[in-house]
Amino acid sequence: MDVQKKAAWRQGNIVIGVLALLTIVEFLIAIWQGTAVFLFIIALIKAALVVQFFMHAYRLWREESH
Amino acid sequence: MSVYTKAHTHTPAHDADREHELPYATQVKANRLGLWLFFISEFFLFGALLITRFYLWNVPGVGQTRPELSQELGLITTSILLASSYFVYRGETAITYDDRQAFTRSFMLAALLGLLFFVGVVVMEWNLFGLSLDLFGIEWFGHLRPSDSVYGGVFYMMTGMHALHVISGVGLLLIAWNRGRKGEYSSERHWGVEGIALYWHYVDVIWIFFYPALYLIGKPV
Numbered sequence: 001m002d003v004q005k006k007a008a009w010r011q012g013n014i015v016i017g018v019l020a021l022l023t024i025v026e027f028l029i030a031i032w033q034g035t036a037v038f039l040f041i042i043a044l045i046k047a048a049l050v051v052q053f054f055m056h057a058y059r060l061w062r063e064e065s066h
Numbered sequence: 067m068s069v070y071t072k073a074h075t076h077t078p079a080h081d082a083d084r085e086h087e088l089p090y091a092t093q094v095k096a097n098r099l100g101l102w103l104f105f106i107s108e109f110f111l112f113g114a115l116l117i118t119r120f121y122l123w124n125v126p127g128v129g130q131t132r133p134e135l136s137q138e139l140g141l142i143t144t145s146i147l148l149a150s151s152y153f154v155y156r157g158e159t160a161i162t163y164d165d166r167q168a169f170t171r172s173f174m175l176a177a178l179l180g181l182l183f184f185v186g187v188v189v190m191e192w193n194l195f196g197l198s199l200d201l202f203g204i205e206w207f208g209h210l211r212p213s214d215s216v217y218g219g220v221f222y223m224m225t226g227m228h229a230l231h232v233i234s235g236v237g238l239l240l241i242a243w244n245r246g247r248k249g250e251y252s253s254e255r256h257w258g259v260e261g262i263a264l265y266w267h268y269v270d271v272i273w274i275f276f277y278p279a280l281y282l283i284g285k286p287v
Contacts, residue, residue, distance in 0.1 A: 002163075004163070005159060005160070005162075005163040005165065008159045008162075009156060009159060012152060012155045012156055012159065015152075015155075016148065016149070016151075016152040019148050020145070020148065023141070023144060023145065023148065026278055026282060027137070027141050027282070029282075030137075030278070030281070030282035030283070031137075036130060036278075036283045036284070039278040039282055039283055040278070040283075042278075043274050043275050043277075043278050046274045047271045047274045047275065050151065050267055050270055050271050050274065051267075051271065053155075054151060054152075054154075054155045054263075054267045054270075055263075055264055055267045055268070055271075057102075059098060060098055060099065060102060062095075
């Protein structure tokens with residue numbers, strides 16, 4: 001169980017790392033006058049990461065308590 | 067016998083009542099669906115605000131514009147909200163494995179970061195107290211007023227509606243923290259934690275779209 005918990009936390013660490021990286025990338029893109037399309041795509045990727053890994057959207061189709 | 071005692075007395079009639087209760091797993095599944103439907107309904111509200119921003123801040127001949135805001139302050143508040151979402155994830159994971167100490171610690175940290183985000187937007191960006199501070203080359207207090215044409219109006223509407231969700235989320239996180247501290251959640255039964263975590267992540271998702279819309283997209287005017 002401890003191994004599973006550590007694996008879940010490691011997954012969280014990776015996701016927050018990617019989110020931080022994407023936030024910095026979008027900040028730099030904006031400074032270099034990047035297009036709105038790029039910024040919107042990055043926002044979509046970030047939202048998808050949160051919905052999938054933090055909000056566990058896949059649980060909606062599962063019959064489980066917790 | 068008091069009314070309270072009567073209501074909590076274990077009787078055969080009470081057992082009969084419980085027989086009609088749905089299994090906990092089914093209840094949780096229904097709760098999840100209900101919460102996601104609520105998120106979809108909220109999406110229409112925030113989506114309308116986003117459309118308003120792109121419609122009103124579009125200047126013919128120039129394209130998309132945005133008000134001149136402190137880029138660093140926007141980046142800092144966004145990072146704080148992302149970090150708080152991360153701690154909520156850690157807290158929810160902890161309670162899934164009955165680690166109550168890690169749960170309470172993570173949720174308290176998440177609530178404090180949420181509060182810090184709220185202060186960053188409402189006190190500093192809105193500049194409620196009319197302050198001014200330029201430190202490390204960063205403008206720490208905003209200057210945009212709600213009456214500053216469509217820029218002020220839209221900016222305050224979007225950040226205000228989001229801040230309302232943030233402050234209610236902070237309250238919910240603290241309620242979950244308090245209940246967790248009293249041992250009311252377990253690895254088998256913690257819908258309260260999951261529901262509040264979902265809500266907090268949703269608030270984060272909304273800001274993921276609001277941040278570039280308010281701070282990054284368009285020509286500063």
